[in-house]
Amino acid sequence: MAEKKKEINPKKTPMPEQEPLVRIENFNEVALGYSVKNAIAEAERCLSCKKAPCVGGCPVEVDIPAFIQFVKEGDFLKAVKKIKEKNILPAICGRVCPQEDQCEKYCTLGKKYEPIAIGRLERFVADFEREKGLVEGFEVPKPNGKKVAVIGSGPSGLTVAGDLVKLGYDITIFEALHKPGGVLVYGIPEFRLPKKVVQAEIEFLQKMGVKIQTDVVVGKTVTIDELLNQEYQAVFIGIGAGLPLFMGIEGENLNGVYSANEFLTRVNLMKAYLFPEYDTPIKRGEKVAVVGGGNVALDSARTALRLGAKKVYLVYRRSEKEMPCRHEEFEHAKEEGVEFIFLTLPKRILSRGNGWVGAIECIKMILGEPDETGRRRPVPVSGSEFILDVDVVVVAIGTRANPLLPSTTPGLRLNEKGYIKINEIGRTSKKGVFAGGDIVTGSATVISAMGAGRTAARAIDEYLSK
Amino acid sequence: MFEILKKEELAPEIYLIEVKAEEVAKKALPGQFVIIRVDEVGERIPLTIVDFKSQNKSITLVFQAVGKTTKKLASLKVGDKIVDLVGPLGKPTEIKKYGKVICVAGGIGAAPIFPIARELKRAKNYVITILGARSKELLILEGNLLAVSHELHITTDDGSKGRHGLVTDALKELIKENKVDLVIAIGPAIMMKFVSEVTKPEKIKTIVSLNPIMVDGTGMCGACRVEVGEKTKFCCVDGPDFDGHLVDWNLLLSRQKVYLEEEKIALESLSEKAS
Numbered sequence A: 001m002a003e004k005k006k007e008i009n010p011k012k013t014p015m016p017e018q019e020p021l022v023r024i025e026n027f028n029e030v031a032l033g034y035s036v037k038n039a040i041a042e043a044e045r046c047l048s049c050k051k052a053p054c055v056g057g058c059p060v061e062v063d064i065p066a067f068i069q070f071v072k073e074g075d076f077l078k079a080v081k082k083i084k085e086k087n088i089l090p091a092i093c094g095r096v097c098p099q100e101d102q103c104e105k106y107c108t109l110g111k112k113y114e115p116i117a118i119g120r121l122e123r124f125v126a127d128f129e130r131e132k133g134l135v136e137g138f139e140v141p142k143p144n145g146k147k148v149a150v151i152g153s154g155p156s157g158l159t160v161a162g163d164l165v166k167l168g169y170d171i172t173i174f175e176a177l178h179k180p181g182g183v184l185v186y187g188i189p190e191f192r193l194p195k196k197v198v199q200a201e202i203e204f205l206q207k208m209g210v211k212i213q214t215d216v217v218v219g220k221t222v223t224i225d226e227l228l229n230q231e232y233q234a235v236f237i238g239i240g241a242g243l244p245l246f247m248g249i250e251g252e253n254l255n256g257v258y259s260a261n262e263f264l265t266r267v268n269l270m271k272a273y274l275f276p277e278y279d280t281p282i283k284r285g286e287k288v289a290v291v292g293g294g295n296v297a298l299d300s301a302r303t304a305l306r307l308g309a310k311k312v313y314l315v316y317r318r319s320e321k322e323m324p325c326r327h328e329e330f331e332h333a334k335e336e337g338v339e340f341i342f343l344t345l346p347k348r349i350l351s352r353g354n355g356w357v358g359a360i361e362c363i364k365m366i367l368g369e370p371d372e373t374g375r376r377r378p379v380p381v382s383g384s385e386f387i388l389d390v391d392v393v394v395v396a397i398g399t400r401a402n403p404l405l406p407s408t409t410p411g412l413r414l415n416e417k418g419y420i421k422i423n424e425i426g427r428t429s430k431k432g433v434f435a436g437g438d439i440v441t442g443s444a445t446v447i448s449a450m451g452a453g454r455t456a457a458r459a460i461d462e463y464l465s466k
Numbered sequence B: 001m002f003e004i005l006k007k008e009e010l011a012p013e014i015y016l017i018e019v020k021a022e023e024v025a026k027k028a029l030p031g032q033f034v035i036i037r038v039d040e041v042g043e044r045i046p047l048t049i050v051d052f053k054s055q056n057k058s059i060t061l062v063f064q065a066v067g068k069t070t071k072k073l074a075s076l077k078v079g080d081k082i083v084d085l086v087g088p089l090g091k092p093t094e095i096k097k098y099g100k101v102i103c104v105a106g107g108i109g110a111a112p113i114f115p116i117a118r119e120l121k122r123a124k125n126y127v128i129t130i131l132g133a134r135s136k137e138l139l140i141l142e143g144n145l146l147a148v149s150h151e152l153h154i155t156t157d158d159g160s161k162g163r164h165g166l167v168t169d170a171l172k173e174l175i176k177e178n179k180v181d182l183v184i185a186i187g188p189a190i191m192m193k194f195v196s197e198v199t200k201p202e203k204i205k206t207i208v209s210l211n212p213i214m215v216d217g218t219g220m221c222g223a224c225r226v227e228v229g230e231k232t233k234f235c236c237v238d239g240p241d242f243d244g245h246l247v248d249w250n251l252l253l254s255r256q257k258v259y260l261e262e263e264k265i266a267l268e269s270l271s272e273k274a275s
């Protein structure tokens, strides 16, 4: 047969995964990662578009065609270097970015076929570099003698630190918890983002000279004004939106009712899934209800399964279409046996009689007129109440700004919801103080927090170069 | 890492340690607490800051070895280090001139009440302290409290020292004899509950220091939820001091027991390791 123009595989190269029934018995990563062969096959689907629209979909504008070109050529190290020009945490973003709403959404190939699996390729090259021990440092210029304090070690803070250390600044990150990483370590579970991956990225920054002081709650241990008066010329605030919301319904303070933050922190940060080898306990429910529909709710539901629950219900007040989670996670959760109860709102939590949760009473909803977010507003159907027997409830309906730091920082302007106000380059109303990430936008994504960090780093450099 | 500079056994299973923690020592005020983690697999637990010395950059903690974490802590020696210590957390106790104040300390509560009594006396209050314990051996910091109080009354449940009875018995009498402007009670939840029940009909303002289970101590997790005046509060940031007359005591008592079974398992795993 004569050589024809190469056929494009209409489907993404599948991701090797742990089988659902196997993986719900462990906390190991679900997606196992591409092999070299998988990666090259997937890269070869890329059309190397001239005006690559995918790039515009990435909040930090990774040069996607260029890095994929290197993958095609089998030069994975050059590929990861290319990505790192824009994104210092590729092993993390490749795993957790909502690609279907970002880079992959705009992929030319996606008009006809499945788009290129950009995230999987990004993850592959970053893992390749790390697992082979080939991570190279960058050259740190001579110290410029200026010190910047970064508050919070989530993706926004890590990005500011990485960008500024590259320019010769002396950087110290202050973190309230005992481990750096923010939501990457306390929120997103091990089976989606192994902690050793996060650890490696943080160690890399430390090798480049970034100092990290854990166990420092800024606003308590030290204030922003003290940091500015002591030795720091500028401060970046990247403290996330860590205050958990509750529903405000009857029974919410019963034993066995957790905020998603507490549930996930106990399991991820404190390693309660390894209790009693690790000291921190968690209640392992037989029947668990998780309330909410985002990534946080799915992470909680899948965590509950892995802790041994026989039944996990995910109770969401809108329908499947409105779920604000990554599509891949939804599919994974379905495969694992999470039972989705859509268009349903919890009304109250009932006690078993001894201070413990015994059931949750819910009411059915229908979708009415669109609300201010453009999604149709759910309205309760009277008389449709029903009861689910459960022994653990996890409330994952969102978070707000924690007032602890803002309330101790005079001169820092907030919006009406308590988030920090900034201008387009990341400056707050207080001189020398910048901010970005979830504490500005409300709960968003890892990559948008990193994008905000990058913008702020540029502004800090400009401010201190004057 | 935070080095233990001093260690003393105040009573059976009750220890005082001084830990080097420069930043915390500089900032601490009476009523605040720290969260510590003893080792790399350790749980985060809150302990009240009993004293703070900026000269030797240290804070004093007093704890009762009741479970895995506190027993591990009790096994450490001078020169050993704990991996994490963060603070000072929580709102400090409001110190001002109230007039006549009764400080009620039950058991280990003697430790956290000490700096509060001291500051209240400095703020020109007349300070009456009631120190109670199950029996004589469990009375701690008697000398310290005597030094910072105008009057010190001792009660023991078994009558082995001081007045035979509960702190509330002494409190009832003192309220009868004195015009009291404020009561501050620190101790087991059940004791604080009964103290609040004594003072409520008398309309004497009563401050208690609540001790729910905590994780982060910064308002991030909500583990420490308590109900005060029918509103849910996060004890670690909104407290730990609250108006005792408004606290839902049964909820606090119930929530302190969430991990009873697990605490037993944890303790067994500790003794297995030891043997």
Ligand SMILES: Cc1cc2nc3c(=O)[nH]c(=O)nc-3n(C[C@H](O)[C@H](O)[C@H](O)COP(=O)(O)OP(=O)(O)OC[C@H]3O[C@@H](n4cnc5c(N)ncnc54)[C@H](O)[C@@H]3O)c2cc1C
Pocket (backbone or CB within 6 Å): A096, A097, A098, A151, A152, A153, A154, A155, A156, A157, A174, A175, A176, A177, A180, A181, A182, A183, A184, A187, A188, A189, A216, A217, A218, A219, A238, A239, A240, A241, A242, A264, A295, A296, A299, A326, A402, A404, A405, A436, A437, A438, A439, A443, A444, A445, A446, A447, A449
């Ligand atoms: C369970 C869960 C799953 C998620 N899944 C995804 C996903 O799949 N994909 C995705 O893109 N995004 C996901 N997100 C969202 C994403 O993780 C966040 O948007 C992102 O981490 C925000 O980064 P940040 O730098 O603003 O803050 P954070 O990551 O929140 O970090 C803030 C850090 O600041 C510290 N801090 C707070 N206050 C103080 C203080 N006063 N002093 C010192 N330190 C302080 C905190 O302890 C924390 O470590 C998820 C979030 C959660 C909770």
Ligand SMILES: Cc1cc2nc3c(=O)[nH]c(=O)nc-3n(C[C@H](O)[C@H](O)[C@H](O)COP(=O)(O)OP(=O)(O)OC[C@H]3O[C@@H](n4cnc5c(N)ncnc54)[C@H](O)[C@@H]3O)c2cc1C
Pocket (backbone or CB within 6 Å): B033, B043, B045, B046, B047, B048, B049, B062, B063, B064, B065, B066, B067, B068, B069, B070, B071, B108, B111, B112, B210, B211, B212, B213, B214, B240, B256, B257, B263, B264, B266
């Ligand atoms: C703000 C605050 C300040 C505190 N200050 C002190 C202090 O200065 N000294 C001190 O000894 N303790 C103090 N506590 C209590 C202390 O945190 C607990 O004793 C400790 O967590 C027990 O840990 P463990 O692993 O040793 O015991 P666990 O195995 O967790 O518990 C053993 C026993 O202690 C009880 N217990 C567990 N947690 C608490 C709690 N939060 N309050 C009361 N009882 C509890 C359990 O019901 C059980 O009977 C404070 C608590 C709070 C919230």
Ligand code: SF4
Pocket (backbone or CB within 6 Å): A057, A058, A059, A060, A061, A062, A064, A087, A093, A094, A097, A099, A102, A103, A104, A118, A119, A122, A447
């Ligand atoms: S960082 Fe995220 S959005 Fe950007 S290219 Fe990578 S996976 Fe896509």
Ligand code: SF4
Pocket (backbone or CB within 6 Å): A045, A046, A047, A048, A049, A052, A053, A054, A055, A064, A065, A068, A106, A107, A108, A109, A110, A116, A118
């Ligand atoms: S749009 Fe799609 S096909 Fe085109 S360069 Fe980007 S990834 Fe490749």
Ligand code: FES
Pocket (backbone or CB within 6 Å): B213, B214, B215, B216, B217, B218, B219, B220, B221, B222, B223, B224, B225, B234, B235, B236, B237
């Ligand atoms: S301990 Fe987590 S919010 Fe108080």
